[in-house]
Amino acid sequence: MxxxxxxxxxxxxxxxxxxxxxxxxxxxxxxxxxxxxxxxxxxxxxxxxxxxxxxxxLRPLFLPEDTQKLIVELNRQGNNLNQIARKVNEGSREGWNQAFNSLTTAYFEIRRLISVGNGNSQN
The missing domain is CATH 1.10.1220 (Arc Repressor Mutant)
Known part of the structure; x- marks a missing residue:
């Protein structure tokens, strides 16, 4: 028993x-x-x-604080893109280079955030 x-x-x-x-x-x-x-x-x-x-x-692509950083960067990129489009649509050949450079910088920052979120370290 x-x-x-x-x-x-x-x-x-x-x-x-x-x-x-x-x-x-x-x-x-x-x-x-x-x-x-x-x-x-x-x-x-x-x-x-x-x-x-x-x-x-168990290991999400982005932590909540990283997601917020990404959203901020995407908003900045969208604003820069709108400024460039407005200048180009007005027929302006000048004045949009700075916005384009900011857009490019934001793009690379977003790529860096995504790479870090995926566990890739690209420096």
Whole structure:
């Protein structure tokens, strides 16, 4: 009897204690049910496999503070592009070089942020 009690307590320790409720649309539910039939896996096993296969979720492309920097740079770039377009549309051949240079600088800053976010160090 001691062996049975020990085996039962071992099973309880292996069983996860946390549960999460997930709601699916009818279409998503039918897709999951089809996956269950095809793979023979349970819903929890399918969801765990799909989630934990995505280790990139532990290291997102950008941290929130980096995302804010990127948004600021994109806004600056958009403003510079609008200034250049206005000058060119007015027929001006001068006065937009500085805005174009700022645009180019912003572009390279955005590329640097993206490279760092992807784990690439391009200096």
């Amino acid at each position: 001691d062996k049975n009690m020990s085996a039962e307590s071992d099973k309880k320790e292996l069983k996860p204690s946390n549960a999460t409720c997930v709601r699916f649309s009818p279409h998503e539910q039918s897709m999951i049910e089809k996956m269950e039939r095809v793979t023979g896996m349970s819903k929890p096993a399918l969801l765990k496999k799909a989630l934990f296969k995505r280790l990139d979720l």
